[in-house]
Amino acid sequence: MTTTPVHLETVLHWIDGAPAASSGAETAEIPDPATGRAVRAVALGGTDIVDRAVASARAAAGAWAATPSPARATILLAFRALLVEHGEELASIITAEQGKTLADARGEVARSIEAVEVAASAVQQLKGEYAEQVSRGVDTYSFRQPLGVCAGITPFNFPVMVPVSMFAAAIACGNAFVLKPSERVPSASVRLAEFLAQAGLPGGVFNVVHGGVDAVHALIDHPDVAAISFVGSTPVAREIYRRSAAAGKKVQALGGANNHLVVMPDADLDAAADALVSAAYGAAGQRCMAITVAVAVGDVADQLVAKTAQRAEAFRTGPGDAEGSDMGPLISKAAVERVRGALDAAEGQGGRVVVDGRAAEAPGSGYFIGPSLVDHVTTDSKLYRDEIFGPVLSVVRVDDLDEALRVVNASPYGNGASIFTASGAASRHFAHHVRAGSVGINVPIPVPISWFGFGGWGDSRFGDDGLNYDAYRFYTRGKVVTQRWTEPRRGVRPNFVAAGSQ
Ligand code: NAD
Numbered sequence: 001m002t003t004t005p006v007h008l009e010t011v012l013h014w015i016d017g018a019p020a021a022s023s024g025a026e027t028a029e030i031p032d033p034a035t036g037r038a039v040r041a042v043a044l045g046g047t048d049i050v051d052r053a054v055a056s057a058r059a060a061a062g063a064w065a066a067t068p069s070p071a072r073a074t075i076l077l078a079f080r081a082l083l084v085e086h087g088e089e090l091a092s093i094i095t096a097e098q099g100k101t102l103a104d105a106r107g108e109v110a111r112s113i114e115a116v117e118v119a120a121s122a123v124q125q126l127k128g129e130y131a132e133q134v135s136r137g138v139d140t141y142s143f144r145q146p147l148g149v150c151a152g153i154t155p156f157n158f159p160v161m162v163p164v165s166m167f168a169a170a171i172a173c174g175n176a177f178v179l180k181p182s183e184r185v186p187s188a189s190v191r192l193a194e195f196l197a198q199a200g201l202p203g204g205v206f207n208v209v210h211g212g213v214d215a216v217h218a219l220i221d222h223p224d225v226a227a228i229s230f231v232g233s234t235p236v237a238r239e240i241y242r243r244s245a246a247a248g249k250k251v252q253a254l255g256g257a258n259n260h261l262v263v264m265p266d267a268d269l270d271a272a273a274d275a276l277v278s279a280a281y282g283a284a285g286q287r288c289m290a291i292t293v294a295v296a297v298g299d300v301a302d303q304l305v306a307k308t309a310q311r312a313e314a315f316r317t318g319p320g321d322a323e324g325s326d327m328g329p330l331i332s333k334a335a336v337e338r339v340r341g342a343l344d345a346a347e348g349q350g351g352r353v354v355v356d357g358r359a360a361e362a363p364g365s366g367y368f369i370g371p372s373l374v375d376h377v378t379t380d381s382k383l384y385r386d387e388i389f390g391p392v393l394s395v396v397r398v399d400d401l402d403e404a405l406r407v408v409n410a411s412p413y414g415n416g417a418s419i420f421t422a423s424g425a426a427s428r429h430f431a432h433h434v435r436a437g438s439v440g441i442n443v444p445i446p447v448p449i450s451w452f453g454f455g456g457w458g459d460s461r462f463g464d465d466g467l468n469y470d471a472y473r474f475y476t477r478g479k480v481v482t483q484r485w486t487e488p489r490r491g492v493r494p495n496f497v498a499a500g501s502q
Pocket of ligand 1: 158183216
C-alpha cells in the first residue's frame, strides 16, 4: 500500500451510477504483469465506502425488485449488446492487468456474454410451480423472490467472467449488487458498471467497491447485505463461508482446485497430449479449472509424457498482447517464486522435471516462467498437494482405472476431472464414481455452458448453490402460497388435519 504517485491514474469505486472516491488516500499500485511496471493505481476502500455502496444498493433495491422481470431483461440485453460492441476493449483491459493472452481474454468475454444471455431469460428461472385442487377448492403455488442487497467478492484470474456470472444473475432476479473485485485487476469492473449504466440500469442497482480484507469484512458484517458470493482460494473461501454463516447470511464460497485428467491406454494420445498442454498451460495455469495432474493409466505414461513434453517445449511464453504468445506472465513476482519453489521441492521428492519452465528465457522484467512438466510425481509431494496456480503439469502413474479413481477422489478438491478414453463403459464408470462437480469425457476443461450450474465438491466449494444456472436459486428465496377462493365456509376446525379433509 502506498500513496499514489501523481502520474498514475487511480481506478475509482462506482456508487449510485457514478464514479466515487474514498475519503482516505490509501491506494495500491497495479503493475502490468508483462513488464512489472505500475500502470495505474486503485483506491482501497474500507467500512466508509462499503457503507455508502450498501446504502445506495439498499435504496435502489425496492424499485428494482418491483420492476417487471421482462423489463429487467431488456436492460440486460442492452448490456449484452455493449459487451459485444466493446468486446475487444474489454479483452485488452483483461490482458493489461491480468496478463493472459488476448485470445484467451476474448474467450472470457464470450463466456460472460453467454452468462448475460441466460440472465436475460430469468423469467424462466424464476417460474414457480402450481398444484391445483390440493384440497377442496384449494390450490398451492410457489415462486421465488429477490433477497435485497447481494455482494460478490471475486478473484484476479477472471476479471470479467466471474463478476458477470454473479451480478448478471443477481440483478436479473431483482436484487441490487455490490461487487468487490480483486484489487489486482480492478479496471474491468468499473467499465462493466459504465456499460450497465449506459444500458439503462438505475443508479444504485450495481455498485463497485475496491479494497482488500477490510472491504470484504465490512460487506460480510453489514446488516443490510443479505447474501455473499465469493470466488477465490480455498483458505479464504473457507473463512468467508464461516464468517458469513455466523452472520446469518446466505453464502456461496467457491475455492481452489487441483484438477486431474485421466488418460486410459485406449485413448487417442495425440488428442490427450493436446488437451493436457492447452488445459495445463493455457492462461499460464491460472484457471480454477486448469488441469494440474495427468493420471497416466497402464503402459501409456512414457508415450504420453513424450508427446506432452514435445508440445510443452513448443508452447510460447510472452506478453499477452504479443502476436504468437500461447501464454502470458503470472499475476505477480510472488506467484513466480511460488512456482519455482514448488518445482524445487518436487525434485527433492522424487519428481523428474522433464520440461523445466525455470530455464525459459523471461522476456523483459515481467512475471514470466515457462511451462513445466514433472513426471513420477507422488501424491504425498508438495507439488501434488498444493494448488500451485501456475504452468506446471504433474504426471502420476497408476495401474488401472480404479487406482486412477482412488487418486482423483483422495484429493481434497473436487472442482473438475476429465478422462480421455475410447471406451463408453470406462467413461460412464468414471463419470458415475468421480468426486467432482464438473466432469469431462474427452474434453480437457469441462466448464459447462451457463445453462448448467457450476461449482466444485469438497474444498472447492463451501455452501450449496453454485454459479451460473444454480445462481438463480441462490439469489432468490422461495415462497409457497396455499389459497382458497371458493365457498362454502367450513366453520372453525381447531385440529390439524390431513390436507384432503380440510
Ligand atoms: P484470493 O483468495 O487471494 O482472493 C480472492 C478475493 O478475496 C479477492 O477479491 C481478494 O481481495 C479477497 N481476499 C483475499 N484474501 C482475503 C482474506 N484473507 N479475507 C477476505 N478477503 C480476502 O484468490 P485470487 O488469488 O485472487 O484468485 C485465485 C484463486 O481463486 C485460486 O485459488 C483459484 O483456484 C480460485 N478460483 C476458483 C474458482 C472456482 O470457480 N472455484 C474460479 C476462479 C478462481
